[in-house]
Amino acid sequence: MERIPILRMGNFLLVTIQVDMHDKLALTLQDDLTTRIAEVGAKGVLIDISSLEIVDSFIGRTLANIASMARVLDAETVVVGMQPAVAITLVELGMSLPGIRTALNVETGMEFLRQTVPDYRERDDDGDYTED
């Protein structure tokens, strides 16, 4: 089955959506991501949608849901690289996604996560977290 890979970078999880999202894929991603956040105790999630060109209300809602779920699991979510056309579509659909943090690209997104997420590595005793 088609899956979107979830990469781990220290405290953060990195998701790059490089295929056209369909409803099933979005739900799978939601499942996988929440499981993974709980598993590794991630404090930040970065979702790169710069290759996503088509978005509908369901995908938009799923993104918002993922952000809310991550928040419940104590992880900050940032969505990066949204295309102008996608942004316009979401606004026209009436979805302003108020709970989601956004950034222009992966670089600024990571910078934002590093600033907002407190560094837990020092307090970590069992050495679970590797160096950057």
Next chain:
Amino acid sequence: MSDLFAAIQQNRESVLEEWLTGVKAGSRKRGLIDKDLENQASEVLSLIAGAPAGTRLDDTSAPAWQTLNHLLASFSVSGANLGFSPSEVSLFVLSLKAPLFKLARQLNKNNTDELFAEVSRIDDFVDRLALHTADSYIEGRNQIIARQQQEMMELSTPVVTLWDGIVALPLIGTLDSNRTQIVMESLLDAIVQTNSRFAIIDITGVPTVDTLVAQHLLKTITAARLMGAECILSGIRPQIAQTIVHLGIDLADVVTKARLADALKLALERSGRMVVRTSKTGTQQATPREN
């Protein structure tokens, strides 16, 4: 019928003179285009007089009248460009009635029935020509309007880079949905191209803000936020601030500043920059005050 054409040919000079007198009597802008007017009128007359025998006056779409129609159309389009009113342009054609009626009267002195028939035919003919002129006039105007709209669209949405990572969109003129769409797209494209984290929308040049315009602005701001850029709204005049509050538009989520300078300052601050006066000019200004 051909009698009339022949009569026009014979009495060309007097008909032309009478026609022009009629046009000038009814026109506000006397003497403005005398020479052009004369040339036009004489050309129209020769086209009417030169119509082939058997051409019917009551069918202005006949091939014989095509040249005349084209001539009148170009005349009224150029009239529209020169700023003549539609009635002035129609009057030019309608003034032809009087001299033609006079000719008809001379031709049918003894036969009243024939005279009436002739007069009504001429009347009909000139009316048709005048209607055609009016139509062409409006068409000319529409072309001007379409061209101006196109030109307005072209100059309406410049996105300027104020600093690295800070773009500004100075909006000028009334915003409608069509324009807002273009504004939104060009701003979002500029954000991607320049990799800008801050976008300043300056509405100093927007004369009125109603609910629709505010909604368009909010949409643009939300779309920019979705892409990861922060929008600052600036240039809100006191009247517009009053209107926004009276209309109950909620701008609570939007950072607003009165001046573009304040917005730029905020954007610089948020991106970790700051503007300082160089020490030299600073001391020069400070010294007199201390003394």
